[in-house]
Amino acid sequence: MSVRQSLLAILDQGPCYGYQLRTEFDRRTGGTWPLNVGQIYQTLERLERDGLVAKGESDKEGRAYYEITAAGRAEVAQWLSSPVARQTAARDELAIKLAVAATLPGVDLAQVIQVQRTATLALLRDLTRTKEAIDEPSSPEDLAYLLLVDAQIFQIDGELRWLDHSEGRLARAVADGVAGPLPLSTEVPKRGRPARAAAANAEGTRS
Amino acid sequence: MSTPLLRLDGVAMQYGKGEASVTALSGIDLDVQAGELVAVMGASGSGKSTLLTIAGGLTAPTAGEVVVSGTYLSTLSAKGLAQLRRRSLGFVFQDFNLVPSLTALENVTLPLELDGWRGTKARSVGHDALRAVELDDRADAFPDDLSGGQQQRVAIARAVVGDRRLILADEPTGALDSTTGELVMRMLRRRIDAGAGGILVTHDSRHAAWADRIVFLRDGRITDGTQRERPEQLLASAGRHA
Numbered sequence: 496m497s498v499r500q501s502l503l504a505i506l507d508q509g510p511c512y513g514y515q516l517r518t519e520f521d522r523r524t525g526g527t528w529p530l531n532v533g534q535i536y537q538t539l540e541r542l543e544r545d546g547l548v549a550k551g552e553s554d555k556e557g558r559a560y561y562e563i564t565a566a567g568r569a570e571v572a573q574w575l576s577s578p579v580a581r582q583t584a585a586r587d588e589l590a591i592k593l594a595v596a597a598t599l600p601g602v603d604l605a606q607v608i609q610v611q612r613t614a615t616l617a618l619l620r621d622l623t624r625t626k627e628a629i630d631e632p633s634s635p636e637d638l639a640y641l642l643l644v645d646a647q648i649f650q651i652d653g654e655l656r657w658l659d660h661s662e663g664r665l666a667r668a669v670a671d672g673v674a675g676p677l678p679l680s681t682e683v684p685k686r687g688r689p690a691r692a693a694a695a696n697a698e699g700t701r702s
Numbered sequence: 703m704s705t706p707l708l709r710l711d712g713v714a715m716q717y718g719k720g721e722a723s724v725t726a727l728s729g730i731d732l733d734v735q736a737g738e739l740v741a742v743m744g745a746s747g748s749g750k751s752t753l754l755t756i757a758g759g760l761t762a763p764t765a766g767e768v769v770v771s772g773t774y775l776s777t778l779s780a781k782g783l784a785q786l787r788r789r790s791l792g793f794v795f796q797d798f799n800l801v802p803s804l805t806a807l808e809n810v811t812l813p814l815e816l817d818g819w820r821g822t823k824a825r826s827v828g829h830d831a832l833r834a835v836e837l838d839d840r841a842d843a844f845p846d847d848l849s850g851g852q853q854q855r856v857a858i859a860r861a862v863v864g865d866r867r868l869i870l871a872d873e874p875t876g877a878l879d880s881t882t883g884e885l886v887m888r889m890l891r892r893r894i895d896a897g898a899g900g901i902l903v904t905h906d907s908r909h910a911a912w913a914d915r916i917v918f919l920r921d922g923r924i925t926d927g928t929q930r931e932r933p934e935q936l937l938a939s940a941g942r943h944a
Contacts, residue, residue, distance in 0.1 A: 609918070609925065616907060616916055623911040627891060648908060655907040659745075 500574040507571050512558040525640030598677035612658050619651045705772045707868045707899035708734040713766035726752045727922045739894045741902045741910035744919035750903045758870045788813045791868035792861025796876035798853040800845040807841040810860045831859035835889045851882035862893050869900035887912045
Protein backbone atom coordinates (compact mmCIF):
# COMPACT_ATOMS: atom_id res chain seq x y z
CA MET A 496 0.00 0.00 0.00
CA SER A 497 1.72 3.15 -1.15
CA VAL A 498 0.50 5.55 1.59
CA ARG A 499 2.11 3.42 4.25
CA GLN A 500 5.34 3.12 2.31
CA SER A 501 5.35 6.75 1.19
CA LEU A 502 5.06 7.93 4.80
CA LEU A 503 7.80 5.54 5.81
CA ALA A 504 10.03 6.83 3.01
CA ILE A 505 9.47 10.41 4.16
CA LEU A 506 10.40 9.40 7.71
CA ASP A 507 13.63 8.05 6.25
CA GLN A 508 14.63 11.68 5.78
CA GLY A 509 14.21 12.44 9.48
CA PRO A 510 11.78 12.16 12.42
CA CYS A 511 8.36 13.80 11.93
CA TYR A 512 5.18 14.23 13.95
CA GLY A 513 1.80 13.32 12.48
CA TYR A 514 0.63 16.65 11.10
CA GLN A 515 4.08 17.42 9.75
CA LEU A 516 4.04 14.11 7.92
CA ARG A 517 0.75 15.03 6.27
CA THR A 518 2.22 18.35 5.09
CA GLU A 519 5.33 16.62 3.74
CA PHE A 520 3.18 14.10 1.87
CA ASP A 521 1.12 16.96 0.34
CA ARG A 522 4.30 18.75 -0.77
CA ARG A 523 5.35 15.67 -2.67
CA THR A 524 2.00 14.92 -4.27
CA GLY A 525 0.74 18.44 -5.03
CA GLY A 526 -2.24 17.95 -2.74
CA THR A 527 -3.76 15.54 -5.26
CA TRP A 528 -4.16 12.80 -2.68
CA PRO A 529 -5.27 14.43 0.55
CA LEU A 530 -4.84 12.38 3.72
CA ASN A 531 -6.57 13.17 6.96
CA VAL A 532 -4.61 13.32 10.19
CA GLY A 533 -6.53 10.35 11.61
CA GLN A 534 -5.35 8.24 8.68
CA ILE A 535 -1.77 9.34 9.31
CA TYR A 536 -1.85 8.43 13.02
CA GLN A 537 -3.53 5.11 12.28
CA THR A 538 -0.76 4.33 9.79
CA LEU A 539 1.92 5.42 12.27
CA GLU A 540 0.46 3.13 14.95
CA ARG A 541 0.57 0.20 12.55
CA LEU A 542 4.11 1.02 11.51
CA GLU A 543 5.09 1.16 15.18
CA ARG A 544 3.33 -2.15 15.86
CA ASP A 545 5.29 -3.70 12.99
CA GLY A 546 8.56 -2.36 14.34
CA LEU A 547 9.19 -0.09 11.35
CA VAL A 548 9.07 3.18 13.30
CA ALA A 549 9.62 4.08 16.95
CA LYS A 550 7.67 6.72 18.80
CA GLY A 551 10.00 9.17 20.54
CA GLU A 552 9.45 11.62 23.37
CA SER A 553 6.97 14.46 22.94
CA ASP A 554 8.31 18.00 22.70
CA LYS A 555 7.17 21.05 24.70
CA GLU A 556 4.14 21.50 22.44
CA GLY A 557 3.18 17.89 23.00
CA ARG A 558 4.11 16.74 19.49
CA ALA A 559 5.22 13.13 19.36
CA TYR A 560 8.00 12.50 16.85
CA TYR A 561 8.25 9.20 15.03
CA GLU A 562 11.60 7.86 13.91
CA ILE A 563 12.28 5.17 11.33
CA THR A 564 13.96 1.95 12.50
CA ALA A 565 16.52 -0.21 10.66
CA ALA A 566 13.68 -2.57 9.68
CA GLY A 567 11.77 0.45 8.40
CA ARG A 568 14.74 1.50 6.25
CA ALA A 569 14.93 -2.01 4.81
CA GLU A 570 11.20 -1.84 4.00
CA VAL A 571 11.70 1.47 2.15
CA ALA A 572 14.58 0.01 0.15
CA GLN A 573 12.46 -3.03 -0.67
CA TRP A 574 9.56 -0.80 -1.77
CA LEU A 575 11.74 1.34 -4.04
CA SER A 576 13.33 -1.68 -5.70
CA SER A 577 10.07 -3.59 -6.33
CA PRO A 578 7.48 -3.01 -9.05
CA VAL A 579 4.01 -1.88 -8.03
CA ALA A 580 1.55 -4.75 -8.43
CA ARG A 581 -1.45 -3.89 -10.56
CA GLN A 582 -4.85 -4.97 -9.33
CA THR A 583 -5.86 -7.25 -12.18
CA ALA A 584 -9.45 -7.64 -11.05
CA ALA A 585 -10.14 -3.89 -11.03
CA ARG A 586 -13.35 -3.18 -12.91
CA ASP A 587 -13.16 -0.89 -15.85
CA GLU A 588 -16.54 0.77 -16.16
CA LEU A 589 -15.93 1.95 -19.68
CA ALA A 590 -14.71 -1.42 -20.97
CA ILE A 591 -17.73 -3.13 -19.44
CA LYS A 592 -20.09 -0.54 -20.91
CA LEU A 593 -18.65 -1.02 -24.39
CA ALA A 594 -18.61 -4.81 -24.11
CA VAL A 595 -22.26 -4.91 -23.07
CA ALA A 596 -23.24 -2.29 -25.68
CA ALA A 597 -21.64 -4.46 -28.39
CA THR A 598 -24.13 -7.24 -27.59
CA LEU A 599 -27.26 -5.05 -27.73
CA PRO A 600 -29.45 -4.44 -30.78
CA GLY A 601 -29.81 -0.95 -32.23
CA VAL A 602 -26.83 0.64 -30.49
CA ASP A 603 -24.61 2.93 -32.57
CA LEU A 604 -21.30 1.83 -31.11
CA ALA A 605 -19.31 4.35 -33.15
CA GLN A 606 -21.38 7.06 -31.51
CA VAL A 607 -20.87 5.55 -28.04
CA ILE A 608 -17.14 5.64 -28.68
CA GLN A 609 -17.20 9.16 -30.08
CA VAL A 610 -19.16 10.55 -27.11
CA GLN A 611 -16.60 9.03 -24.76
CA ARG A 612 -13.69 10.21 -26.88
CA THR A 613 -14.91 13.80 -26.84
CA ALA A 614 -15.37 13.79 -23.07
CA THR A 615 -12.03 12.11 -22.45
CA LEU A 616 -10.23 14.51 -24.78
CA ALA A 617 -11.75 17.47 -22.92
CA LEU A 618 -10.33 16.08 -19.69
CA LEU A 619 -6.98 15.52 -21.37
CA ARG A 620 -6.97 19.11 -22.56
CA ASP A 621 -7.73 20.36 -19.04
CA LEU A 622 -4.82 18.39 -17.66
CA THR A 623 -2.55 19.69 -20.40
CA ARG A 624 -3.48 23.27 -19.52
CA THR A 625 -2.58 22.55 -15.90
CA LYS A 626 0.79 21.34 -17.07
CA GLU A 627 1.20 24.35 -19.33
CA ALA A 628 0.62 26.65 -16.36
CA ILE A 629 3.60 25.17 -14.52
CA ASP A 630 5.89 25.56 -17.52
CA GLU A 631 9.30 24.28 -16.51
CA PRO A 632 9.57 22.78 -13.01
CA SER A 633 11.58 25.06 -10.74
CA SER A 634 11.55 22.95 -7.57
CA PRO A 635 11.35 19.32 -6.47
CA GLU A 636 7.69 19.97 -5.55
CA ASP A 637 6.91 21.16 -9.10
CA LEU A 638 8.66 18.12 -10.51
CA ALA A 639 6.70 15.73 -8.28
CA TYR A 640 3.45 17.44 -9.24
CA LEU A 641 4.28 17.28 -12.96
CA LEU A 642 5.00 13.57 -12.64
CA LEU A 643 1.52 13.06 -11.17
CA VAL A 644 -0.15 15.14 -13.89
CA ASP A 645 1.81 13.21 -16.52
CA ALA A 646 0.63 9.93 -14.98
CA GLN A 647 -2.98 11.00 -15.43
CA ILE A 648 -2.29 12.26 -18.95
CA PHE A 649 -0.76 8.97 -20.01
CA GLN A 650 -3.60 6.97 -18.45
CA ILE A 651 -6.13 9.07 -20.36
CA ASP A 652 -4.05 8.81 -23.53
CA GLY A 653 -4.14 5.03 -23.10
CA GLU A 654 -7.91 5.13 -22.88
CA LEU A 655 -8.10 7.20 -26.06
CA ARG A 656 -5.84 4.81 -27.92
CA TRP A 657 -7.96 1.91 -26.71
CA LEU A 658 -11.07 3.74 -28.03
CA ASP A 659 -9.39 4.19 -31.44
CA HIS A 660 -8.43 0.54 -31.44
CA SER A 661 -11.95 -0.53 -30.45
CA GLU A 662 -13.43 1.55 -33.22
CA GLY A 663 -11.24 -0.25 -35.75
CA ARG A 664 -12.01 -3.64 -34.22
CA LEU A 665 -15.75 -2.96 -34.38
CA ALA A 666 -15.56 -1.80 -37.98
CA ARG A 667 -13.77 -5.03 -38.91
CA ALA A 668 -16.27 -7.10 -36.94
CA VAL A 669 -19.15 -5.42 -38.79
CA ALA A 670 -17.44 -6.05 -42.14
CA ASP A 671 -16.85 -9.70 -41.21
CA GLY A 672 -20.47 -10.11 -40.10
CA VAL A 673 -19.40 -11.00 -36.56
CA ALA A 674 -20.92 -7.96 -34.87
CA GLY A 675 -24.55 -8.00 -33.90
CA PRO A 676 -26.89 -8.38 -30.99
CA LEU A 677 -26.45 -11.28 -28.63
CA PRO A 678 -29.99 -12.56 -27.99
CA LEU A 679 -30.95 -13.85 -24.58
CA SER A 680 -30.06 -17.49 -24.28
CA THR A 681 -32.89 -19.98 -24.31
CA GLU A 682 -30.95 -22.24 -21.95
CA VAL A 683 -31.83 -21.92 -18.30
CA PRO A 684 -28.59 -21.04 -16.50
CA LYS A 685 -27.56 -23.29 -13.64
CA ARG A 686 -26.98 -21.73 -10.27
CA GLY A 687 -23.40 -20.87 -9.44
CA ARG A 688 -20.69 -19.04 -11.26
CA PRO A 689 -20.27 -19.33 -15.01
CA ALA A 690 -17.43 -21.70 -15.84
CA ARG A 691 -15.25 -19.09 -17.60
CA ALA A 692 -15.43 -16.56 -14.77
CA ALA A 693 -14.72 -19.26 -12.21
CA ALA A 694 -11.66 -20.36 -14.18
CA ALA A 695 -10.43 -16.77 -14.48
CA ASN A 696 -10.87 -16.26 -10.77
CA ALA A 697 -8.93 -19.40 -10.00
CA GLU A 698 -6.17 -18.07 -12.27
CA GLY A 699 -6.20 -14.74 -10.40
CA THR A 700 -5.90 -16.49 -7.04
CA ARG A 701 -2.83 -18.40 -8.17
CA SER A 702 -0.97 -15.33 -9.43
CA MET B 703 -15.98 38.79 -33.69
CA SER B 704 -12.92 39.82 -35.69
CA THR B 705 -12.07 38.45 -39.13
CA PRO B 706 -10.79 34.91 -38.68
CA LEU B 707 -7.20 34.20 -39.68
CA LEU B 708 -8.55 31.30 -41.66
CA ARG B 709 -12.00 30.37 -42.88
CA LEU B 710 -12.90 27.21 -44.76
CA ASP B 711 -16.38 27.57 -46.19
CA GLY B 712 -18.01 24.49 -47.67
CA VAL B 713 -14.66 23.12 -48.79
CA ALA B 714 -14.71 19.90 -50.77
CA MET B 715 -12.01 17.97 -52.58
CA GLN B 716 -12.63 15.31 -55.13
CA TYR B 717 -10.03 13.39 -57.11
CA GLY B 718 -10.96 11.95 -60.51
CA LYS B 719 -14.29 12.10 -62.26
CA GLY B 720 -17.42 10.01 -62.61
CA GLU B 721 -17.58 6.60 -61.02
CA ALA B 722 -13.86 6.49 -60.42
CA SER B 723 -13.87 9.69 -58.40
CA VAL B 724 -12.77 9.72 -54.78
CA THR B 725 -14.08 12.28 -52.31
CA ALA B 726 -11.28 13.32 -49.97
CA LEU B 727 -13.14 16.17 -48.25
CA SER B 728 -16.74 17.23 -48.22
CA GLY B 729 -18.62 20.19 -46.74
CA ILE B 730 -15.83 21.41 -44.48
CA ASP B 731 -16.67 24.59 -42.54
CA LEU B 732 -13.96 25.70 -40.15
CA ASP B 733 -12.82 29.03 -38.69
CA VAL B 734 -9.53 29.67 -36.93
CA GLN B 735 -9.28 32.89 -34.93
CA ALA B 736 -6.15 34.67 -33.77
CA GLY B 737 -5.04 33.12 -30.50
CA GLU B 738 -6.68 29.83 -31.36
CA LEU B 739 -5.17 26.45 -32.13
CA VAL B 740 -7.50 23.90 -33.72
CA ALA B 741 -6.41 20.28 -33.73
CA VAL B 742 -7.64 18.03 -36.50
CA MET B 743 -7.74 14.33 -35.71
CA GLY B 744 -8.85 11.32 -37.65
CA ALA B 745 -7.74 7.94 -38.90
CA SER B 746 -5.29 7.56 -41.78
CA GLY B 747 -6.98 8.54 -45.01
CA SER B 748 -9.64 10.64 -43.27
CA GLY B 749 -8.52 13.74 -45.16
CA LYS B 750 -6.45 15.50 -42.46
CA SER B 751 -3.44 16.32 -44.59
CA THR B 752 -5.56 17.24 -47.62
CA LEU B 753 -7.37 19.74 -45.43
CA LEU B 754 -4.06 21.28 -44.43
CA THR B 755 -2.72 21.62 -47.97
CA ILE B 756 -5.99 23.27 -49.03
CA ALA B 757 -5.92 25.64 -46.04
CA GLY B 758 -2.38 26.63 -47.02
CA GLY B 759 -3.24 27.28 -50.64
CA LEU B 760 -1.03 24.47 -51.92
CA THR B 761 -4.04 22.72 -53.44
CA ALA B 762 -7.22 24.36 -54.71
CA PRO B 763 -10.44 22.76 -53.45
CA THR B 764 -12.92 21.44 -56.02
CA ALA B 765 -15.69 23.33 -54.21
CA GLY B 766 -15.96 25.94 -51.46
CA GLU B 767 -13.80 28.86 -50.44
CA VAL B 768 -10.60 29.29 -48.46
CA VAL B 769 -10.28 32.73 -46.89
CA VAL B 770 -7.00 33.78 -45.24
CA SER B 771 -7.21 36.99 -43.19
CA GLY B 772 -10.16 38.14 -45.31
CA THR B 773 -8.61 37.29 -48.69
CA TYR B 774 -10.39 34.72 -50.87
CA LEU B 775 -7.66 32.49 -52.27
CA SER B 776 -9.80 31.75 -55.35
CA THR B 777 -9.44 35.41 -56.39
CA LEU B 778 -5.64 35.32 -56.41
CA SER B 779 -3.30 34.66 -59.32
CA ALA B 780 -0.55 32.08 -58.88
CA LYS B 781 1.85 34.93 -58.08
CA GLY B 782 -0.58 36.49 -55.61
CA LEU B 783 -1.12 33.13 -53.94
CA ALA B 784 2.63 32.58 -53.56
CA GLN B 785 2.97 36.04 -52.06
CA LEU B 786 0.16 35.41 -49.59
CA ARG B 787 1.77 32.12 -48.57
CA ARG B 788 5.08 33.91 -47.93
CA ARG B 789 3.51 36.74 -45.97
CA SER B 790 0.61 35.23 -44.07
CA LEU B 791 1.20 31.60 -43.23
CA GLY B 792 3.82 29.08 -42.36
CA PHE B 793 3.96 25.31 -42.49
CA VAL B 794 5.51 23.05 -39.88
CA PHE B 795 6.10 19.50 -41.08
CA GLN B 796 6.97 16.28 -39.32
CA ASP B 797 10.42 16.17 -40.91
CA PHE B 798 11.21 19.86 -40.23
CA ASN B 799 11.93 20.77 -43.89
CA LEU B 800 14.84 23.09 -43.16
CA VAL B 801 17.36 23.87 -45.89
CA PRO B 802 20.52 22.01 -44.78
CA SER B 803 22.96 24.47 -46.35
CA LEU B 804 21.46 27.45 -44.53
CA THR B 805 21.93 28.36 -40.87
CA ALA B 806 19.02 28.42 -38.44
CA LEU B 807 18.73 32.18 -38.87
CA GLU B 808 18.93 31.98 -42.68
CA ASN B 809 16.21 29.32 -42.68
CA VAL B 810 13.99 31.57 -40.61
CA THR B 811 14.59 34.68 -42.73
CA LEU B 812 14.27 32.85 -46.06
CA PRO B 813 10.57 33.71 -46.59
CA LEU B 814 11.29 37.36 -45.73
CA GLU B 815 14.19 37.59 -48.17
CA LEU B 816 12.11 35.93 -50.87
CA ASP B 817 9.61 38.66 -50.19
CA GLY B 818 12.22 41.37 -50.80
CA TRP B 819 13.06 42.38 -47.23
CA ARG B 820 16.38 44.13 -46.66
CA GLY B 821 18.99 41.78 -45.16
CA THR B 822 19.57 43.69 -41.92
CA LYS B 823 15.87 44.12 -41.22
CA ALA B 824 15.18 40.45 -42.06
CA ARG B 825 17.99 39.31 -39.77
CA SER B 826 16.72 41.45 -36.91
CA VAL B 827 13.18 40.04 -37.26
CA GLY B 828 14.63 36.53 -37.66
CA HIS B 829 16.53 36.88 -34.38
CA ASP B 830 13.28 37.94 -32.70
CA ALA B 831 11.55 34.82 -34.01
CA LEU B 832 14.40 32.57 -32.83
CA ARG B 833 14.40 34.28 -29.44
CA ALA B 834 10.72 33.48 -29.08
CA VAL B 835 11.50 29.75 -29.37
CA GLU B 836 14.54 30.14 -27.09
CA LEU B 837 17.05 29.34 -29.81
CA ASP B 838 18.67 32.65 -30.62
CA ASP B 839 21.97 31.36 -29.25
CA ARG B 840 21.97 28.76 -32.06
CA ALA B 841 21.21 31.26 -34.83
CA ASP B 842 24.43 30.41 -36.70
CA ALA B 843 24.13 26.64 -36.37
CA PHE B 844 23.29 24.50 -39.39
CA PRO B 845 20.34 22.07 -39.17
CA ASP B 846 22.66 19.06 -38.95
CA ASP B 847 24.17 20.50 -35.78
CA LEU B 848 20.78 20.87 -34.12
CA SER B 849 18.72 18.19 -32.36
CA GLY B 850 15.34 17.19 -33.81
CA GLY B 851 13.52 19.27 -31.23
CA GLN B 852 15.69 22.30 -31.97
CA GLN B 853 15.14 21.92 -35.72
CA GLN B 854 11.40 21.84 -35.19
CA ARG B 855 11.62 24.99 -33.05
CA VAL B 856 13.47 26.67 -35.91
CA ALA B 857 10.64 25.55 -38.20
CA ILE B 858 8.11 27.12 -35.81
CA ALA B 859 10.14 30.35 -35.77
CA ARG B 860 10.12 30.32 -39.58
CA ALA B 861 6.36 29.71 -39.60
CA VAL B 862 5.67 32.86 -37.58
CA VAL B 863 8.50 35.15 -38.71
CA GLY B 864 7.57 38.69 -39.69
CA ASP B 865 3.85 39.22 -40.09
CA ARG B 866 2.98 35.56 -40.58
CA ARG B 867 0.34 34.57 -38.11
CA LEU B 868 -1.24 31.40 -39.44
CA ILE B 869 0.59 28.20 -38.54
CA LEU B 870 -0.31 24.99 -40.36
CA ALA B 871 1.34 22.06 -38.63
CA ASP B 872 1.27 18.50 -39.94
CA GLU B 873 2.28 15.99 -37.23
CA PRO B 874 4.99 18.37 -35.96
CA THR B 875 5.97 16.05 -33.12
CA GLY B 876 5.86 12.85 -35.17
CA ALA B 877 9.64 12.48 -35.40
CA LEU B 878 10.40 13.52 -31.82
CA ASP B 879 10.55 11.65 -28.54
CA SER B 880 7.83 12.25 -26.01
CA THR B 881 9.54 14.90 -23.84
CA THR B 882 10.96 16.81 -26.82
CA GLY B 883 7.55 16.65 -28.50
CA GLU B 884 6.04 18.26 -25.44
CA LEU B 885 8.61 21.05 -25.51
CA VAL B 886 7.78 21.74 -29.16
CA MET B 887 4.07 21.82 -28.31
CA ARG B 888 4.78 24.32 -25.52
CA MET B 889 6.60 26.56 -28.00
CA LEU B 890 3.80 26.25 -30.53
CA ARG B 891 1.23 27.03 -27.84
CA ARG B 892 3.18 30.13 -26.78
CA ARG B 893 3.19 31.46 -30.34
CA ILE B 894 -0.57 30.93 -30.47
CA ASP B 895 -1.07 32.70 -27.14
CA ALA B 896 1.05 35.56 -28.49
CA GLY B 897 -1.54 36.14 -31.23
CA ALA B 898 -0.94 33.57 -33.96
CA GLY B 899 -3.57 31.04 -35.00
CA GLY B 900 -3.15 27.56 -36.30
CA ILE B 901 -4.27 24.14 -37.36
CA LEU B 902 -2.52 21.14 -35.89
CA VAL B 903 -2.99 17.86 -37.71
CA THR B 904 -2.13 14.99 -35.42
CA HIS B 905 -3.11 11.48 -34.49
CA ASP B 906 -1.65 11.91 -31.01
CA SER B 907 -4.25 12.83 -28.40
CA ARG B 908 -1.65 14.14 -25.97
CA HIS B 909 -0.54 16.72 -28.50
CA ALA B 910 -4.05 17.54 -29.71
CA ALA B 911 -4.78 18.35 -26.07
CA TRP B 912 -2.65 21.51 -26.42
CA ALA B 913 -5.29 22.91 -28.79
CA ASP B 914 -8.29 25.06 -27.88
CA ARG B 915 -10.57 22.95 -30.00
CA ILE B 916 -10.36 19.50 -31.51
CA VAL B 917 -12.30 18.44 -34.59
CA PHE B 918 -12.55 14.92 -35.92
CA LEU B 919 -12.52 13.98 -39.57
CA ARG B 920 -14.06 10.79 -40.79
CA ASP B 921 -14.31 9.95 -44.48
CA GLY B 922 -13.61 13.56 -45.38
CA ARG B 923 -16.25 15.11 -43.11
CA ILE B 924 -16.05 16.80 -39.75
CA THR B 925 -17.99 14.44 -37.51
CA ASP B 926 -17.58 16.03 -34.13
CA GLY B 927 -15.60 18.52 -32.14
CA THR B 928 -14.84 19.48 -28.60
CA GLN B 929 -16.31 22.73 -27.34
CA ARG B 930 -14.08 25.72 -27.00
CA GLU B 931 -13.67 26.35 -23.31
CA ARG B 932 -10.98 27.15 -20.84
CA PRO B 933 -9.98 24.52 -18.34
CA GLU B 934 -10.79 24.86 -14.72
CA GLN B 935 -11.53 21.74 -12.84
CA LEU B 936 -9.60 18.51 -12.48
CA LEU B 937 -6.93 17.19 -10.27
CA ALA B 938 -5.70 20.73 -9.68
CA SER B 939 -8.93 21.53 -7.88
CA ALA B 940 -7.47 19.71 -4.92
CA GLY B 941 -3.94 20.90 -5.57
CA ARG B 942 -1.93 24.04 -5.23
CA HIS B 943 -2.35 25.04 -8.86
CA ALA B 944 -6.13 25.34 -8.54
